Amino acid sequence: MKNTADSFLRLVKIMDELREKCPWDKKQTIHSLRSMTLEETYELTDAITDEDWKGIREELGDLLLHILFYSKIGSEENKFTLVEVMNGISEKLIVRHPHIYGDVKVDNEEDVKKNWEKIKIKEGKKSVLSGVPPSLPAVVKATRIQEKAKQVGFEWENKNDVWKKVEEEISELQQAIEQNNQTNIEEEFGDVMFSLINYARFLHVDAEGVLERTNKKFIHRFQQMENIAGNNGKNLTDMNLDEMDAIWNEVKKQNTNP
Numbered sequence: 525m526k527n528t529a530d531s532f533l534r535l536v537k538i539m540d541e542l543r544e545k546c547p548w549d550k551k552q553t554i555h556s557l558r559s560m561t562l563e564e565t566y567e568l569t570d571a572i573t574d575e576d577w578k579g580i581r582e583e584l585g586d587l588l589l590h591i592l593f594y595s596k597i598g599s600e601e602n603k604f605t606l607v608e609v610m611n612g613i614s615e616k617l618i619v620r621h622p623h624i625y626g627d628v629k630v631d632n633e634e635d636v637k638k639n640w641e642k643i644k645i646k647e648g649k650k651s652v653l654s655g656v657p658p659s660l661p662a663v664v665k666a667t668r669i670q671e672k673a674k675q676v677g678f679e680w681e682n683k684n685d686v687w688k689k690v691e692e693e694i695s696e697l698q699q700a701i702e703q704n705n706q707t708n709i710e711e712e713f714g715d716v717m718f719s720l721i722n723y724a725r726f727l728h729v730d731a732e733g734v735l736e737r738t739n740k741k742f743i744h745r746f747q748q749m750e751n752i753a754g755n756n757g758k759n760l761t762d763m764n765l766d767e768m769d770a771i772w773n774e775v776k777k778q779n780t781n782p
Contacts, residue, residue, distance in 0.1 A: 567586070568580065690716070
């Protein structure tokens, strides 16, 4: 614990020194840092997707620095201090874990989540969905919305029921396509995606994570296809779909799991 505390205080000291002496660090505001924080967060998620533990460690350090940076600026603006940030999250964790720091009994993680939502409502939340950040990526947001709705019992009984809903939404999409109604097509397509994300939850699948892995797989295979075409003296723009599809199938055989 002492080494952890020493390392943390060292980083706090470095942040203080940079804010005082470095022209770039002195210039930063919460608004100028915002886009960089988003970038660092996505770099962390990429490292997690790739199970790049060295990268995860590095990106966590970058995010920790950003937390200290915002706290330093908050202190300068007389809005809050780093101590208040840490005490705030400590108190929140204690209050929201009465099964650890109180006399509440739970049987499993679902009980923990339900208690968490009940406590947040008591704290003044007007809706169980109010804690979902509006700026979340759509797939992540849909997952969080569904998870929170589940905590008040708004949930299908089993995955078979969810799949029936998926099929129902696909049928409605097909009807909209047949009617050639673009507004309805877009709405029904969104419903299909939402229901598929719901189905993913019942399969214990991280919809955002598996989609990103599929993106990476497609990029890898497509670039291999470009390389094969180039080695044969060809360019994809000069090839027809059958020719490209033949190379694509070759790539799949060579490397099914990139």
